[in-house]
Amino acid sequence: MDLDRLFRALSDPTRRRMLDELAERDGQTLFELHVRLISWHGASLSRQALSKHLQVLEEAGLLRTEWRWRSKHHFLERSPLRRMWDVWMRPLAEAPEKETSDADQDRRDEPAGR
Amino acid sequence: MPIKIVVTSLLVDDQEKALRFYRDILGFELKHDIPMGHHRWLTLTSSGDSEGVELLLEPDEHPAAKPWKTALVADGIPATSFGVEDVQAEHKRLAGLGVAFTQPPVNLGPVTTAVFDDTCGNLIQIAQRH
Numbered sequence: 001m002d003l004d005r006l007f008r009a010l011s012d013p014t015r016r017r018m019l020d021e022l023a024e025r026d027g028q029t030l031f032e033l034h035v036r037l038i039s040w041h042g043a044s045l046s047r048q049a050l051s052k053h054l055q056v057l058e059e060a061g062l063l064r065t066e067w068r069w070r071s072k073h074h075f076l077e078r079s080p081l082r083r084m085w086d087v088w089m090r091p092l093a094e095a096p097e098k099e100t101s102d103a104d105q106d107r108r109d110e111p112a113g114r
Numbered sequence: 115m116p117i118k119i120v121v122t123s124l125l126v127d128d129q130e131k132a133l134r135f136y137r138d139i140l141g142f143e144l145k146h147d148i149p150m151g152h153h154r155w156l157t158l159t160s161s162g163d164s165e166g167v168e169l170l171l172e173p174d175e176h177p178a179a180k181p182w183k184t185a186l187v188a189d190g191i192p193a194t195s196f197g198v199e200d201v202q203a204e205h206k207r208l209a210g211l212g213v214a215f216t217q218p219p220v221n222l223g224p225v226t227t228a229v230f231d232d233t234c235g236n237l238i239q240i241a242q243r244h
Contacts (some may be wrong), residue, residue: 023219031229032217041180063154069231070187071216079132 002060003088006080010062015053017041019062022076029071030054119167121157124193125174126234129156132171135233137212140196142169174235183235188200190216192229192239201226201242 002113009086014037021036022028034050037043045053054074057063061080064065126132133156136142142158145168145225157168186193201212201219205228207216216237217229227241 027230029229031190031192033224035227037219047191051189062144068216069214070184072188072191072235073190098163 003084004064005060009056012053012056014043014045015057016051017043018053018057019076022063022074026075027066027073029073031073039089056114121168121170122194123170123172124232124234124236126160126171126177126232126236127174128234129171132156132232132234133158136171138167139208139213139233171234180235187217187231187235187237190229190237193232193236195227195239195241198240198242201228201240204240206234 008029017037020108021040025032030047030050032053034045034047035074037050054063058065062077063074064077066075126133133144133147136158137144141161144153144157144162145159145164146157146214153173158171158173159166159168160168174183183193190217205215205219206232214231216230216231217227219226219228223244225241225243227239229237229239
């Protein structure tokens, strides 16, 4: 998992809204996503710009595409979000347990200033 | 007299197939069917509105037509939009007749829309104004 790529993909409000819209209805075409962003979020982006945002999200693994007949549909991929949470965010967000873990012990053994 | 919209056209891959879809499935009425060389001047009107705007089903023979249509369909973009009183009811009726939708009815504030495949290389939107 490329954390930097995921955070870069999520650093843009339009891309976060796109994920919200896919969470609302999965499997949208570019056309439907575009109309939803304009209707509900007052977005003024072009379809070309939307297409680039979709590419960034796809490269980060946050969505996948599937051809149905001759139209391309976009589906939300939740697993990278869960992994981001498990690998980096949860350890940071949750209070440490009372008992000292091995990792903490190792840290304490290290000479200061290393 | 102001300029009037009399005919609007759709590019179809097969006029006979298109006539069956637009007349028999969507419910439009045949207005003109005039032989023109290999093809036909084929127009339909909305049901019960024979003097209204005509939809021309035009062959998509131009070499640029197919790549253009294919690219629109890939992105889910409709070639045109028709008005309906009740999108949910039309969606149910058309899906029951085997019509494939790329977008089920979606409420977009002032309108609710849905998008389906016309079997002739186009996506068509139906829209209900609120």
